[in-house]
Amino acid sequence: MSNDWQPIAGADELAVGQMKAFELEGRRLLLVNAEGRLHVIDEMCSHEDYSLALGCIKGSKIKCSLHGSYFDLNTGEALDEPADEPICTYPVKVEDGQVWTRLERG
Numbered sequence: 001m002s003n004d005w006q007p008i009a010g011a012d013e014l015a016v017g018q019m020k021a022f023e024l025e026g027r028r029l030l031l032v033n034a035e036g037r038l039h040v041i042d043e044m045c046s047h048e049d050y051s052l053a054l055g056c057i058k059g060s061k062i063k064c065s066l067h068g069s070y071f072d073l074n075t076g077e078a079l080d081e082p083a084d085e086p087i088c089t090y091p092v093k094v095e096d097g098q099v100w101t102r103l104e105r106g
């Protein structure tokens, strides 16, 4: 697993409320613009194998559209049942017109 920062999107690519699923070193991740703040999280819900890219952003949370669990975008914490395991969050920075992340737990 690389700890190096890697470019994943253009700095202006996502408008507020948009998401972009992508793969990095075989991992399925999701870049989210929530209220103007960028987050990188695991794409798949921790409850079942379902993409959070199909969910919706509510404030600083993301809702899984399959069974309705919310996850905190800052910590990855599962806030509602049925999900009871967190998802991983990853560091994000914007530099040189790009959004960067690295596969170290944020």
Ligand code: FES
Binding pocket: 045, 046, 047, 048, 049, 050, 064, 065, 066, 067, 068, 069, 082, 083
């Ligand atoms: S698959 Fe996400 S809450 Fe069940």
